[in-house]
Amino acid sequence: MPAPFMKYRSAWARGAAPADECQGDIMNKRKYNGDAKSRTSFGLVVVSLLSLTALAHPALADGDCEVTPPGFWERDTALGSFGGARTELCKKGVQLGVTSVNEMLANPYGGVSHGGKGQGRMQFDLDIDLEKMAELKGTTLHAGAMWIYGGRISGKNLGNLMPVSNIEAIPSRRLFTLWGQQVLFDDMLSVRLGQLAVDDEFVVSKLSSVFVNSTFGFPFGISGNLPSGGAAFPMPTPGARVKLNLTDEVSWMTAAFAGDPAGKFDVRDPQWRNHDGTTFSFSRGTFYITEGAYAVNQEKNSKGLPGTYKLGAWYHSARFNDQHFDNLGQSLASGNTTGIGNPVRGNGGVYFVIDQMLIKGQRWSEEGLGVFLRGGVSPSDRNQVPFYLDGGISYKGLFAGREEDTLALGVGYGQLSGSLQGLDRDTRQINGQPTRPVRDYETVIEVTYQAQITPWWTIQPDVQYVIHPGGNIPNPGAGSQFTPIGDTFIFGARTAIKF
Template sequence: MRASSVSVIWLLLGAVSIGAPAFAAGNESGGKGDQQAQETSENPPAPPSPPSIASSLGGRGDTRSALERAGITYSFTYIGEGLGAVTGGLRKGTIYEGNLQGVLDADLDKLLGWSGASLHATFYQIHGRGLSRFYIGNLMPVSGIEALPSTRLYELWLEQKFAGDKVALRAGQLGADTEFLVSQYGTLFLNATFGWPAIAMIDLPSGGPSYPLATPGVRFKITPTDNLTILAAVFDGNPAGPGPGDPQRRNHTGLAFRTSDPAFLIGEIQYAYNQGKDAPGLPGTIKFGGWHHFGSFADQRYDIGGLPLADPRSSGLPNQLRGNDGLYAVIDQMVYRTSGTDQGIGAFARISASPSDRNLISFYADGGLTWKGMIPGREDDTFGLSFAYSRISNGARGFDQDINFFTDSARSVRTSEAVIEVTYQAQIVPGWTIQPDFQYVFRPGGNASNPRDPTGARIKDAAIFGLRTTIRY
């Protein structure tokens, strides 16, 4: 598959979606969003949408209700947080950062009579200063909203459903982190790695199709049974394109719409069990997936002539290795539930691995527990405890060892980075939460040397305290 393959596939499948109204006219189920399954015994109701603060402000408004009847829904979510590094890292310091997200959805069946079709757009206004970038220097960013200040488009896609909503084709600008490699329980936590994990964030060009950089692509979804879901997608393989500097600056508005880079493919199988109210056991979901990138990746240790990159005789040009891969598994499992409620304890775990010669991170694992309703009388609050581990690849460690050998120095050799997080999300009113948070980062940068320390000592372990507020309208 050549570099232009994404462009060809996207255009062909996009044409299928554009030509879909006539084909879909006989689909009696109509176009529903992913969160709006038909309420039948064969297809049980989907979980309700997150609460909105509008209900606490005295209603949703006549204009909004009229738009919903016409098939148009919108929402705004503001996340603001203060975070402080009190020990370790590159230096001590505090920051404030925020993210205003706007989401627009259109049911094209209601709006245009286009059965089975829907349109979606997501926008961000990002502001503030990231703690990891300026104060910690770690691989797993302290916050999932950390990004350079910008106002940008994230997702913009059209989806067509077929066969009674069991088959769906989505085309446009997509983020892989909205559907792939996701843990339901992991989304509680502030650290970015519990969303799109560090092994994908670090190893893929420009971080892969994930916040804050989506990219053109096509996603195919089939749900042959209520328990089984199969996902496959092809994306442009570099949402910011090649070049020097920060990828977020190379695509600072989200409007690059690149389609000429080597392709990124990802697929996932999901199996959900004990999902109904009358199920004999506790609910859970198991996911298995893998990805392949068709681009070229720099060898972590050797140059184009086979010499160590740290060798004074080296050309300094890394050997280019064709393609890159990853495998992963995810499990979400409720382990305790209060009778007749959605409250209880949930556990999650994820593992992923990639080749050691062309990647900085070769193995990743995380896991944790969440407890909704832990405190009596606070049924909508959730406590969480989590842990994540990123192992530096043998190639990158070998490069550090070579540097010490050829320069007769004793600089720190990178090994791994880990983080623990303890958090508590408290609901003030429906649609508004506050969330105190504590994180401790072990071996920031994977045990990297501190560039601010002339002796080459490693970056010290960092303790971080924070408070997040989230308001959804």
């Protein structure tokens, strides 16, 4: 992708205010100082240790220490139990695992350029139950690391705001989550502290998790408004989370995270600033989020249809900049502008999540026809995405003999702010460019089929269509400021293996 487009897109795609977070030349990504090299070495050591241990003793599925995995095609992990070693480790409180996800995606037309990209992620996880290991009741530890590799089709081919893959990131070997958790009062209260990812627990829709596009995970309506995309894949941050299970149906949780997962600003892309996951920065304020949930008919013998309903809110304490007017009240498109958006203190929004089964399957909540809907709003002056909505439908076990397969259709819509539209219209008028594109929205439509070949292996054909990639911005590959990036069609397949 041309360097000018990288500069233009990154300032908005990650929710950063232009005056504070304007991105520089991507070539600066290779300029590491001594501290960065030390952090990289630390991250590589963690990844290597987890890799060697996990390959020797792959993780038990679902934490079941008593069940010995059966034959090759029936067991839960590809490498099996290693003569019972996995079961013995689990009984001692240690579980280790490796999951490999690889995909090939291509866009035959539309976007900034055409072509295909292969990309992948190898994830390593270590979980320690200190109640089994050291009789510390309710205490667990977790560490995760990742090896990310491949082509980044959204970043290089499409120019869109909602990456078409939820494993897409700058190639790296990085530490991911690292935390300890204490459960109290018969599982009524749990406290988690360490390096956390907000999308592990918050704004989660169970029914949307099957999709490949990133917005169906951590929604663009929040990630697009936070510095460096927020504390989510691939960059968690130091944080703390408290969860309270009030009844079997009602729960509440709240958390605080460091404000910018990339750390102190410099000219590089945020993912290069925290390239190995060991920045552990507390810079740029604090991100708070709280969420209440009501889950009904979750038991297998329930007479009603399963449903989960969530309502949440978030707040960021840092300074954000107005996206239309500078600190002297002039349009940022003006020739006399200072180039510094009018500063405003704080940012926030509210959201909801609905998961509802419509037709139950033989195994109740695990199979059948379900729908999901998520949405959120936030202030338009300091956010690029003041309104967001996604939803869809999925059917697990649609075909006889394929009870583990899932067919799903999802649509995600991100409306860009009126402030950005006002800035674009000023640019039109001031420069005498009446046909210059004005940013408005981006929409993604995805159809996917996840086929469970074995309990440890899935294959997933996937088709996506992106309308107004980048929100209707000029196409840097068109040689003209008046031609927007064209709607694009993406197709491909993903495979995932649990070792």
